[in-house]
Amino acid sequence: MTAENRALSVSDAMRLAKGALERIQVRVLGEVSECTVKPGYKAVYFTMGDEYAVLPCLMWRDAYDGCGTDLRPGMLIEASGTFTAYAPKGRLQFQVRSMAPAGEGVLRLQVAALARKLEDAGLMSPERKRCLPEFPMRIGVVTSPRGKAVHDVIRTLRRRYPVAELLIAGVKVEGEQAAQAVAEGLRMMSSDADVDVVILCRGGGSYEDLMPFNTEEVARAIVASPSPVVTGIGHEPDTTIADMVADLRASTPTAAAEAVAPSAEELEKRLEGKARLLARALHHTVRGYDHRLRLLQDRPVLRDPVSMLSARMQSLDLAADALGRALPAMLVHGRDATMRAADGLVRAGSRLADRHRDRLGPVYDRLLDVAPRVLERTSHDVAAYAARLDDLSPLAILRRGYAVCYDESGGTVVRSAAAVNVGDQVTVRLAEGSLGCVVEETRSET
Numbered sequence: 179m180t181a182e183n184r185a186l187s188v189s190d191a192m193r194l195a196k197g198a199l200e201r202i203q204v205r206v207l208g209e210v211s212e213c214t215v216k217p218g219y220k221a222v223y224f225t226m227g228d229e230y231a232v233l234p235c236l237m238w239r240d241a242y243d244g245c246g247t248d249l250r251p252g253m254l255i256e257a258s259g260t261f262t263a264y265a266p267k268g269r270l271q272f273q274v275r276s277m278a279p280a281g282e283g284v285l286r287l288q289v290a291a292l293a294r295k296l297e298d299a300g301l302m303s304p305e306r307k308r309c310l311p312e313f314p315m316r317i318g319v320v321t322s323p324r325g326k327a328v329h330d331v332i333r334t335l336r337r338r339y340p341v342a343e344l345l346i347a348g349v350k351v352e353g354e355q356a357a358q359a360v361a362e363g364l365r366m367m368s369s370d371a372d373v374d375v376v377i378l379c380r381g382g383g384s385y386e387d388l389m390p391f392n393t394e395e396v397a398r399a400i401v402a403s404p405s406p407v408v409t410g411i412g413h414e415p416d417t418t419i420a421d422m423v424a425d426l427r428a429s430t431p432t433a434a435a436e437a438v439a440p441s442a443e444e445l446e447k448r449l450e451g452k453a454r455l456l457a458r459a460l461h462h463t464v465r466g467y468d469h470r471l472r473l474l475q476d477r478p479v480l481r482d483p484v485s486m487l488s489a490r491m492q493s494l495d496l497a498a499d500a501l502g503r504a505l506p507a508m509l510v511h512g513r514d515a516t517m518r519a520a521d522g523l524v525r526a527g528s529r530l531a532d533r534h535r536d537r538l539g540p541v542y543d544r545l546l547d548v549a550p551r552v553l554e555r556t557s558h559d560v561a562a563y564a565a566r567l568d569d570l571s572p573l574a575i576l577r578r579g580y581a582v583c584y585d586e587s588g589g590t591v592v593r594s595a596a597a598v599n600v601g602d603q604v605t606v607r608l609a610e611g612s613l614g615c616v617v618e619e620t621r622s623e624t
Contacts, residue, residue, distance in 0.1 A: 192265040199261035199270070206233065206272060207256050207280055213249045215242075224249055226257065226272070235259075237274040245277055256280040286385070289392045293419055296394065301401050307425045308406045310438060314374035316343045317438055318405070320363035323348030327381045327410070327431035334432050339439035345373060351380040356390035361399040368403050375438045376403060378420060379410040379431035391418040400424055410434030582607040595620040 186194065208226030215222050222242045226233045235257065247255070257277040264271055279286070296302060317335065321328050328346065335344060347363035350356045360378070367376045378400065380391070390396065391411050397419050400407045406425040411418050414429035421427040428434035583592040584605040592598055598617050606613040 189265065192263055192268065196263040196265065199263055200273075201260070203258070203260050205256060205258045207254070208233065210249055210251055210253045210255060213251055215249060222249065226255070233272050234269065235272045235274050237277070241275060247277060247279060254280045289389075289419065292392065292394060292397075293422060296397055296419065296423060301397060301423045306401070310406050310408065310426060311374045313440065314342055314438060316345060316370075316373050318345045318347065318367040318370070318373040318376040319379070320347045320349060320360060320367060320376060321379045321431070322351045325351070325381050327379045330430075330432045331377060331379060331410075331435045334435035335439050338436065338441045340442070342439060345370065351390060352383065352387050353390075357393040357395050360390055361395045364396070364399040364403055364407070367405065373405050376405050376407045377410065377431070377434045377438060378407055378424070379434050380412065381431065382413045382416070388412055388416060388418055391420040393419070396420050397423045408434045408438050577609045579609075595622055 206226060208228055211225045211227050211232065213222075213224040219239065221236045221238050224235050224237075226235055237259075249255070255277050256279075257272070257274045259272055259274040259276075262271050262273045263269070293302075300306060319328065319331055321331070323346065328348075332344065335342060345367070347366050349359040349363040351360060364376065364378065367373050378391075380388075388411060391409075400409075400420060400423050408426045408428055409418075409421045409424040410428040410431040410433055411420060412430075417427075426437055428437050584590065584607065585592055585598065586603045586605075588605050592604060598604060598620060600617055600620060602617045604615050604617060606615055
């Protein structure tokens with residue numbers, strides 16, 4: 179009996195099947211339905227499946243730790259390996275050599291790696307992010323011109339903050355070249371220096387639909403924007419790299435519009451509150467000044483100004499009284515001192531005269547001889563000047579029979595008949611006395 183025709187034991191049959199299976203190397207794509215990852219186990223056991231079949235799998239622990247993927251139920255993976263058989267249980271297994279997330283899982287790994295890179299570069303640092311302007315006058319919006327998001331933003335801004343001017347950059351937000359379009363829209367907003375804040379938004383979608391906002395190009399365009407950027411991408415649970423580097427992340431486009439624009443009703447309430455605070459502050463200020471004014475009014479110096487000078491006035495009275503008592507004594511003392519000084523001078527003069535009498539005698543005799551001649555010449559000059567003054571005196575003219583006429587006031591000399599009128603009163607000065615006269619007639623004589 180040949181080996182091919184002889185009957186095999188179960189063990190031999192399983193070994194034969196195992197050897198044949200292990201020569202088959204394949205890549206399998208499926209969803210993880212069950213997973214057992216326990217510390218101390220030499221292998222990780224899990225099940226892959228689709229809608230028609232399931233495949234039990236194992237992966238040795240060192241290979242599992244080296245692949246960098248954490249298995250969890252519901253995860254779509256792509257596994258490479260060989261089939262094998264577990265003889266004690268008679269069970270087919272797929273021995274996984276390597277594996278990686280498939281589809282969205284791969285994308286998430288790529289996004290996570292890019293996020294770590296940008297975070298290390300400081301693009302996600304809170305210190306880099308800027309504050310939003312409290313009252314923006316020009317708001318830029320980068321989004322699809324045909325999506326629902328742009329209408330939500332316009333409606334929200336019109337309701338909350340209609341005074342702002344809205345600039346919209348319509349760009350492609352999904353599919354190929356969408357990332358370049360979004361970055362170009364942000365650069366267009368950056369070229370307008372009057373834009374106060376920029377909204378980057380789009381509506382909801384799958385993870386793949388949001389991938390343009392998970393690119394480095396869009397992230398760096400957000401960082402390069404001179405105006406603060408607010409993102410509202412997808413639904414609330416969605417978080418993209420654009421959200422991470424933006425100055426503010428909002429959950430939806432509507433929330434982004436609410437974040438950049440103050441509510442008119444809220445502003446009105448704030449202004450009313452400020453007005454109340456201002457009125458209260460003014461009231462307290464006026465009351466404070468009124469209280470200070472009353473305190474000043476109650477001061478004695480303002481109620482009785484003399485009280486401020488009373489002490490000085492009393493001191494002045496005392497000083498005057500003391501001076502009144504001191505002056506007579508000082509005068510008596512001064513008179514006695516003067517008399518004593520005069521007596522001393524007389525005695526000193528007498529002694530000086532006695533001492534110089536011999537020298538002064540000839541001088542005295544000479545003065546007595548010269549004095550009459552000097553006085554005679556001076557007397558002659560005085561007489562001549564007196565005669566001259568008498569000749570020039572108006573009184574001398576009056577003594578010769580002339581008179582002087584003054585007007586009614588008596589201060590102005592009347593030199594012409596035309597200076598008076600008939601009936602005027604005049605005063606006529608004579609050599610001795612004066613006359614009060616009334617003009618009866620005036621004549622002009624040439």
